[in-house]
Amino acid sequence: MKEKKDLILQYCQENEIDVICIQETWLQPYINLTFKGYNMIRKDRSEGTKGGVLTCVKKHLHFTEWEIELQDHPDYKVEINGCRILQQDGSTINIINVYNANGNNSEIGGIIDELSKNIPTNEGLIITGDFNAHSKVWCKCDIVNSSGRSMEDFLLQSPICLATPNGLPTRKNHFTGGHTTIDLTFASPNLATRTTVTIPDHTLLFSDHSPIIIYIEGHNKSSSPAQLESTSTPHFRLKKANWLKYREQLENISIQVLVEAKTLIDDKIHVFQSNILTAAKKAIPLKGNSKRTHKNNIWWNTECEEAKKDYVKNERIYAIATSLENLINVKRSYARFRRTVFIARKTVLESFLKIKISENQQLKFTCLYARCKTSSQTKQATHL
Structure with missing residues (x-):
């Protein structure tokens, strides 16, 4: 993981990836690892080697970490972590990162089902990771294992939808040249129709697994598929603020009318946030464009x-x-x-x-x- 860190970070910066989900990190709790520009959520394997999951969230995104505790099983190695991202429009997207090490884990479907039931139906949900699950439902192969059957049962009983296209070659066997689909992505019904899962044509990450790109439409102004909304919060020059004018602008906001309005609470929050930002922009000057241009590593020649x-x-x-x-x-x-x-x-x-x-x-x-x-x-x- 540490050897591939620079390549992963460079690829994510070039493609403006907002959330990174990595499985099989092989990290131990004593190993210090950072991704510049990202906050990290780690789940290292406490016993043994290999395994582990890592979720990285861009620093301008507001998120909270999911507290996920699983009962250890001697035969089934499962690591899961996740986060809850709050968008500027008031909507919420939950992202769960999964690594199922054993293809014969017949309990993986039940574990994912319990996690999905804890998510409110009005919030978005993306479940992605390496499930080591073989099934004819999503893989063009004749192999079906216990993890695959368990995930099939999960799909039949849950409203969660499979977002991974059938036959998407997520893993390549370099010895036989064959491809399988064991890295899967699932989406809640309110995101399923707007979620696109693809793999890049060529990458240089030196892994038998292809990186998966998950696009969610409708989170920016462009009509093309887009990643999670990455518009950062405006930065103000507080030392040059006109606080008297700002106070006058706030007094013009009718809180009582907003509270009594017969609209959803999410809409009320969105209107309130918009009024606060509008008042601030009228009274406090904005800083210049703070978007940094990412350059190649100094050693790249x-x-x-x-x-x-x-x-x-x-x-x-x-x-x-x-x-x-x-x-x-x-x-x-x-x-x-x-x-x-x-x-x-x-x-x-x-x-x-x-x-x-x-x-x-x-x-x-x-x-x-x-x-x-x-x-x-x-x-x-x-x-x-």
């Missing part, structure tokens, strides 16, 4: 770009013609790319360390390098 293109090219050839020779070419180009990235990062680090050594002649290169390695691997427990 032309050699990394060429190695990436070579790997993508070989992967496309292997997808068209599955053979042992093409698979070897994919593996070799993958190894060359990893090596190129390692050398580029090492070169930048060495340049930085040499500058520090020139500032302090008493430090040796090996000593300073050891200090940096030690500080970067400091094991501290992190809690939200």
